[in-house]
Amino acid sequence: MEGSSKSPELSPSIIEECCYIVEQSLNFVYRASRMGNSIGPLEIRAVKHGTFDELMDFCVSKGSSVNQHKTPRCIKLEEALKILNLRVVGRYFSQQLPGYKTLKWKLNKEYVMHVRKINSVSD
Numbered sequence: 268m269e270g271s272s273k274s275p276e277l278s279p280s281i282i283e284e285c286c287y288i289v290e291q292s293l294n295f296v297y298r299a300s301r302m303g304n305s306i307g308p309l310e311i312r313a314v315k316h317g318t319f320d321e322l323m324d325f326c327v328s329k330g331s332s333v334n335q336h337k338t339p340r341c342i343k344l345e346e347a348l349k350i351l352n353l354r355v356v357g358r359y360f361s362q363q364l365p366g367y368k369t370l371k372w373k374l375n376k377e378y379v380m381h382v383r384k385i386n387s388v389s390d
Contacts, residue, residue, distance in 0.1 A: 277313055277357055286311055286361035298365040313357040322350050 286309045290301065300306045323336050325347055342348055 277359075279357075279359060282311055282313070282357070282359040283362050286359055287363050287365070290361050290365045293365070302364050308361040311359045312351075312355050313359070314351060315354040315356055318351065318354040321354070322347060325350055 289311075290298065290309045297306075301308070319338055322338070323331075323333075326336055326339075327333050329344075339347075342351065
C-alpha cells in the first residue's frame with residue numbers, strides 16, 4: 268500500500284477468525300475467563316491508513332525522538348487514545364468461545380509436565 272492513502276478492503280469473517288485464533292493461543296486462565304463470561308471477546312480495531320504516522324507525530328511533539336520512536340504497546344494518554352479512536356474504520360470481535368477441548372488438553376499437559384518435574388526431582 269506504499270504511496271496510497273486508500274485502505275484495503277477487509278473481510279469481516281477473516282478478521283473475526285483472526286480474533287478467534289488469537290484467543291485460542293492465549294493461556295488457559297484467559298480462555299477459562301472467556302468461557303465463564305468474566306471477560307468479553309477479543310476485539311481487533313482497524314484504523315485508517317496513516318494513523319500510526321499521526322501517532323508518532325503526536326509522540327514526537329511530546330518529546331519523543333523521531334529516530335528512537337517505537338509504536339507503543341500500551342497507550343495511557345487521552346490525546347493519543349483519541350488519535351486512534353477517531354480513525355477506527357472497523358471493529359471486529361471473536362464470534363466463538365475459545366475451545367474447551369484445547370483448554371482441557373492444556374490443563375492436562377501442564378499437570379503432566381508438573382508431575383514429571385516432581386517425579387524427576389524425587390528420583
